[in-house]
Amino acid sequence: MVTATFRFYEELNDFLARERRRREFSCRCARMATTKHMIEALGVPHTEVELVLLNGESVGFDTLLRDGDRVAVFPKFEALDITPLLRVRERALRETRFIADAHLGGLAHLLRMTGFDTLYDNGFRDEEIERIAGAQGRIVLTRDLELLKRRGVTHGCYVHALRSAQQLREVFDRLDLARGARPFTRCLECNTPLREIDKSLVESALPARVRERYQRFSTCDTCRRVFWEGSHWQRMRAMVDELLAQAQG
Template identity: 70%
Template sequence: MAPVTATFRFYEELNDFIARPLRRRSFSCVCPPAATAKHMIEALGVPHTEVELILVNGESVGFERILEDGDRVAVYPKFEALDIRPLLRVRAEPLRMIRFVADAHLGGLAQLLRLAGFDTLYDNHYADAAIEALAAAEQRIVLTRDRELLKRRTITHGCYVRALKPEAQLREIFGRLDLAGSARPFRLCLTCNAPLRRIEKEEVADRAPQGVLERHTQFVTCDVCRRVFWEGSHWRRMRALMDAVVDGVHAVHAAPPAAGGAQ
């Protein structure tokens, strides 16, 4: 089979992934025989998880569409202000539950997502293959700053994280995935990702400083790491951060709990 030539145009932030001379304009590209839309989009540098809509000759298609000579391919990221669900062809269905797996560079973001109540797996020793397997087995959204990871075949949902600082990353993910309505802060342990539960004050007598026991009456614990947390100054800063992110106002400083408890 002879190669075919198709014309491509990438929109908005997808241009961040492609070669600078090709950004924000239409360009022709020679495609291998029987190349799919997914193959060519990723060959040009864009992970398939970043793509929300593909139009070939004006018609919405899936990643598996075989490109033909003369095709005009328009590739779009998530639409912020327009509901395009009736047009979508690139994924079979959305994920029912929002769960994440974060790569080795996103430990701070993983903690903040747990703070917001989102089940987030993280281990700085995870290999790419392990992340891919977890995403497929548990239907998790992959969070990474490695675009090659997002090109792996079995990863269907993922986000390339552009921001560099954890709080900015949290706001980015909240905005891109519209997470504000799903946030349930202070539900998970920041260290273990396990559910927190209420515990009676009498049960923490030997697990919290005496001064804390004198000033506070409500406590929660993680049954995995057995840490105890209370509504101290760290908790108030984290509450302020969550309120700022959820409400879409300016950032405020927040710090995760220190080892052994929240002060």
Template identity: 70%
Template sequence: MVTATFRFYEELNDFLPAERRRLAFTCVCARAATCKHMIEALGVPHTEVELVLVNGESVGFERLLADGDRVAVYPKFETLDISPLLKVREQPLRVLRFVADAHLGALAHLLRMAGFDTLYDNQFRDEQIAALAAAEGRIVLTRDRELLKRRIISHGCYVHALKPAQQLRELFERLDLARSVLPFSLCLHCNAPLHSVDKAQIVEQLPPAVREHYQHFLTCEHCHRLFWEGSHWRSMQALLEPLLNEA
């Protein structure tokens, strides 16, 4: 029988029962258990983990646990570069792309508004989301911790906030999104790039009030929807502005 002592840090404690939060606790491990197996058995998705120390040494997820091991598990570090220590992932993602589960449609809409390639379909099944993430190097966004435990998902975020604007703020802070923002560069409906279009080419498609008051237009190359700087655009800009200013 193998017994190990675990200590989880910062927001990883949110996944633990109250009696195990912010303190070291000892538990019996499954036979031939790896760090990843036990971390997830205790309720923490592996995608939320950035660093694992066993007896003070950085290890990978597949490290087998031995009797008496002391395991410290850390989330993403906001200000400290720990890349020389990391052994839990083969490589970081160079391009931020997302796939959101069926319950995060409003968040997907806001991420597209900010210019982040975000796949979303409320008919996506969990296995489809996992497959897309693995095949296209996407970060899974979900409030379902069991989805994040799927083996083929290497990068994911458990979204803690409940309201879309708060969810967007959470991701901006956690993933440092401000420096990668390209506002209004993607279609909010289908995620395809937007391009400028001459007003003369689309003037017959415009409502009279829009035709009179606006001169600059964008169109989606896929669904051919038209966008202009109306009240909806201004509302979205007001949502983004404080996130960029704070960064």
């Protein structure tokens, strides 16, 4: 057995036992334990970790621990580019795309509303989410710690909030999404990018009041739904504007 000293930073402490939060603590490790093994054994999914410093040097998840090692573990950095130090995964994701598990349908809907490519199917099993996330470079959103600990999941985010609106604010804050938001550019049902369509092409299918009041329309080429800036759109617009103002302020 070897003994190493650990210190976790910021929101990673939420995954630790209370007596280990926001302080250094020593822990006995198996002789061939890696940084990844011990980080997850202590309760922190590897997908939540962006940087591991071993005795002050950036290392990967497969580094073996030795007696007396000091391990500092950091979450994702929103305001600082640590690409030169990145060792825990092959690369950072340059395109922000998500896949949400079965319990986060409301969050998936709201992320689509803000323009983010978000896959969701309440029939997805954990192994399917793992496979799709790896193949398509997607960030896994879940409240299931075991899903985030799967070897094939390299980018993930544990969602703490319970209500979808609070979940959206949490993900926006943690992943600094405001700059990439493109509200109302994606179908809320199909996740397909929307395109503008001339009113004359859809006019015959519109309710009479909509024909009279609205001139701008968009459509989804997958489900063929037609969208306009009605009262529901206005309520969503207000929600998005408040969210972006909070993120930028």
